[in-house]
Amino acid sequence: MGEFELIRRHFTRPVRRAALGVGDDCALLSPAPGMQLAISSDMLLEGRHFLAGTDPERLGHKALAVNLSDLAACGARPLAFTLALALPRADEAWLAAFARGLFALADAHGCELIGGDTTQGPLNICITVFGELPQGDALKRSGARPGDDLWVSGAPGQARLALGALRGEWHLSEGALPALQARLDAPSPRVALGLALRGLANSAIDISDGLLGDLQHVLDASRAGAVVWADDAANLIAVGADPQSAAGQFDAEILTQPDPALLRQCALAGGDDYELLFTAAPARRTAVLEAGRRCATRLTRIGQIQAEPGLRLLDARGQPLAGDFASFDHFA
Ligand code: ADP
Ligand code: MG
Numbered sequence: 001m002g003e004f005e006l007i008r009r010h011f012t013r014p015v016r017r018a019a020l021g022v023g024d025d026c027a028l029l030s031p032a033p034g035m036q037l038a039i040s041s042d043m044l045l046e047g048r049h050f051l052a053g054t055d056p057e058r059l060g061h062k063a064l065a066v067n068l069s070d071l072a073a074c075g076a077r078p079l080a081f082t083l084a085l086a087l088p089r090a091d092e093a094w095l096a097a098f099a100r101g102l103f104a105l106a107d108a109h110g111c112e113l114i115g116g117d118t119t120q121g122p123l124n125i126c127i128t129v130f131g132e133l134p135q136g137d138a139l140k141r142s143g144a145r146p147g148d149d150l151w152v153s154g155a156p157g158q159a160r161l162a163l164g165a166l167r168g169e170w171h172l173s174e175g176a177l178p179a180l181q182a183r184l185d186a187p188s189p190r191v192a193l194g195l196a197l198r199g200l201a202n203s204a205i206d207i208s209d210g211l212l213g214d215l216q217h218v219l220d221a222s223r224a225g226a227v228v229w230a231d232d233a234a235n236l237i238a239v240g241a242d243p244q245s246a247a248g249q250f251d252a253e254i255l256t257q258p259d260p261a262l263l264r265q266c267a268l269a270g271g272d273d274y275e276l277l278f279t280a281a282p283a284r285r286t287a288v289l290e291a292g293r294r295c296a297t298r299l300t301r302i303g304q305i306q307a308e309p310g311l312r313l314l315d316a317r318g319q320p321l322a323g324d325f326a327s328f329d330h331f332a
Pocket of ligand 2: 024025
């Protein structure tokens with residue numbers, strides 16, 4: 001199977017919304033009048049972003065999910081994406097499974113593959129997504145205001161907890177791994193929530209590198225500080241992301257050795273969550289909770305934006321909490 005046969009067989013489908021898709025020098029998109037394009041790229045490298053031997057179907061899902069998460073954080077509706085792929089070899093079974101995971105998520109969000117590039121090399125997946133939103137409506141990092149509630153979706157920290165268990169850093173209680181590993185391998189981008197937060201949230205970001213580190217980006221962009229109720233965030237790990245489903249909820253201890261400090265570390269500094277962290281005026285609390293219910297996504301208030309710069313962490317008893325909750329940084 002040569003390069004062009006590979007593209008034809010696995011990555012070419014009839015276009016639906018795009019004016020031109022795979023097969024020419026450029027794809028063509030026609031944004032509706034009054035709409036802006038939201039564009040974002042994310043790269044996944046074997047050994048850096050995922051373990052060698054990761055199930056290709058889940059990888060196809062995740063490669064697109066992390067990109068859709070960026071659209072969600074801006075409140076954009078997914079339109080289309082491109083796929084730049086470096087592959088060590090043209091493995092038919094691997095490609096079929098990868099494409100299955102990729103297109104299942106793409107179809108669930110009405111997001112079509114319109115082009116890309118394919119080359120031989122170490123496994124590397126780079127996707128660029130295109131979304132649309134009404135001119136001027138994008139949720140940005142810079143809009144947080146003192147007094148805003150700080151909200152988080154889902155259960156940040158579950159992905160990190162799974163990763164550590166897979167690496168043998170700690171042991172999970174019987175039966176906890178499958179649900180947690182699904183959060184790591186197949187995150188659900190909060191696209192519907194992002195759309196629901198347009199006009200409601202003052203600022204938003206998706207959590208890819210760790211809650212506090214990503215919060216700091218919002219604080220820097222908004223020139224503000226925050227108080228964070230660390231244990232309210234950490235407790236979510238056991239409660240689960242979806243209030244309407246038992247999946248990912250844990251009645252017993254998640255860890256064989258209960259360790260509140262470790263759960264805090266995972267919740268506040270664990271990466272790969274793809275949850276939304278956003279701020280909204282306290283007057284919008286009921287509307288925010290209603291948006292979460294409509295999207296079947298748990299939304300939790302975990303702090304407040306303050307005028308004074310800096311991050312202040314409090315534990316369950318309201319006592320200041322020290323600790324190093326540095327986020328993931330590729331070059332640190
Ligand atoms: P060019 O030589 O113009 O760069 P290519 O030969 O690389 O084009 O690709 C041929 C067509 O296939 C283009 O339309 C390109 O967008 C598309 N394409 C290449 N690789 C992929 C891929 N992995 N997924 C989707 N489309 C792809
Ligand atoms: Mg060309």
